[in-house]
Amino acid sequence: MDKDAKIYVAGHKGLVGSAVHRALRAQGYTNIVVRTSKELDLRDQRATEGFFQAEEPEYVFLAAAKVGGIVANSTRPAEFLYDNLAIQTNAIHCSWRHGAKKLLFLGSSCVYPRLAPQPIKEEYLLTGPLEPTNQAYAIAKLAGIEMCQDYRRQYGANFIAVMPTNLYGPNDNYELESSHVLAALIRKFHLAKLLSEGQFASIYQDFKAFGNCPKNVEGYRRAPQVHEAIAAHLAQAGLYPDRVMLWGSGEPRREFLHVDDLAVACIQLMNTYDSGEMVNLGWGKDLSIRELAATVKAVVGFEGSVGWDASKPDGMPRKLLDVTRAASLGWKPAIDLSEGVRRVYDDYCQGTAR
Numbered sequence: 001m002d003k004d005a006k007i008y009v010a011g012h013k014g015l016v017g018s019a020v021h022r023a024l025r026a027q028g029y030t031n032i033v034v035r036t037s038k039e040l041d042l043r044d045q046r047a048t049e050g051f052f053q054a055e056e057p058e059y060v061f062l063a064a065a066k067v068g069g070i071v072a073n074s075t076r077p078a079e080f081l082y083d084n085l086a087i088q089t090n091a092i093h094c095s096w097r098h099g100a101k102k103l104l105f106l107g108s109s110c111v112y113p114r115l116a117p118q119p120i121k122e123e124y125l126l127t128g129p130l131e132p133t134n135q136a137y138a139i140a141k142l143a144g145i146e147m148c149q150d151y152r153r154q155y156g157a158n159f160i161a162v163m164p165t166n167l168y169g170p171n172d173n174y175e176l177e178s179s180h181v182l183a184a185l186i187r188k189f190h191l192a193k194l195l196s197e198g199q200f201a202s203i204y205q206d207f208k209a210f211g212n213c214p215k216n217v218e219g220y221r222r223a224p225q226v227h228e229a230i231a232a233h234l235a236q237a238g239l240y241p242d243r244v245m246l247w248g249s250g251e252p253r254r255e256f257l258h259v260d261d262l263a264v265a266c267i268q269l270m271n272t273y274d275s276g277e278m279v280n281l282g283w284g285k286d287l288s289i290r291e292l293a294a295t296v297k298a299v300v301g302f303e304g305s306v307g308w309d310a311s312k313p314d315g316m317p318r319k320l321l322d323v324t325r326a327a328s329l330g331w332k333p334a335i336d337l338s339e340g341v342r343r344v345y346d347d348y349c350q351g352t353a354r
Helices: 015-026 045-055 070-075 077-097 132-155 181-196 200-210 225-236 259-272 289-300 324-328 337-353
Strands: 007-010 059-062 102-106 159-164 166-168 243-247 256-258 279-281 305-309
Touching: 007 015, 015 166, 015 259, 045 077, 059 077, 059 259, 070 077, 070 132, 077 102, 077 132, 077 159, 102 132, 102 259, 132 159, 159 259, 166 181, 166 259, 166 337, 181 200, 181 225, 181 243, 181 289, 181 337, 200 225, 200 337, 243 289, 256 259, 256 337, 259 279, 279 324, 289 305, 289 337
Parallel strands: 007 059, 059 102, 102 159, 159 279, 166 256, 243 305
Antiparallel strands: none
């Protein structure tokens, strides 16, 4: 990509899109086109067509998507299927129709079979049943991968797909019922810490910054009864002054990649990779959710205990990507998990203060 090439970052306000946007600007790209979801609803075929016809971007980073954790995926599967199918179908088709030189599609490691051999190689795609708790989202992402490959086969479109592992970083979603595991852990331990210290004004500020404010607290934060209302509300989420209750057994294993590392990989692949074979992006090493919780707990500084509700679903038993292909292309991540969690927690705390 030339530094003045017209580049469209779809989803630039989200976790991945914002990281790609930051990285492009840091590397000196000057002609970046963005639209918020309010300005352009990619689910709307006519609006998407009009945007591509007017702007004619040369390169497209397709990071726009409806995403969420195990609760959101389990309870709103129709939304995850429809919204993601509509977004990616419109964006991919219009990229081809209006002559984009290249498109990079952000897939997800959840597209792999639930019981895939570990570490997961790219060729394990479609070799077994999916994880039921995120099946709708995975099917949508599988369709996006297939679209990229089919438009390449039929039309010669230079559309590529990458499969990132579990991501975290700035601009993550911290809403308790829809966030991914690492973001959820950061917020839960932070709120429990504030509760243990009696910092109810700070808890209220957190509610205002990231959501989940109980209705009976709104407008009454200085009243004496508000403390009891906040404590009761947090207890419903398993948060107490002396302990945090978490979903599942804590035994599933996951790997985590800082989104800034992913952004560097995406730009490198956009510049150098032209194969139809998708590329896994991750660390190639994992840890248990129980170990992850201990890491986050230490960074946040919560001194209480951790409990596990084994009646809640675990998701896939293990999800570790084989990153041999990415390594052969000259990419490897730079931000290890402990440093990454510290960075994200600092960013989170700044967000509550804004």
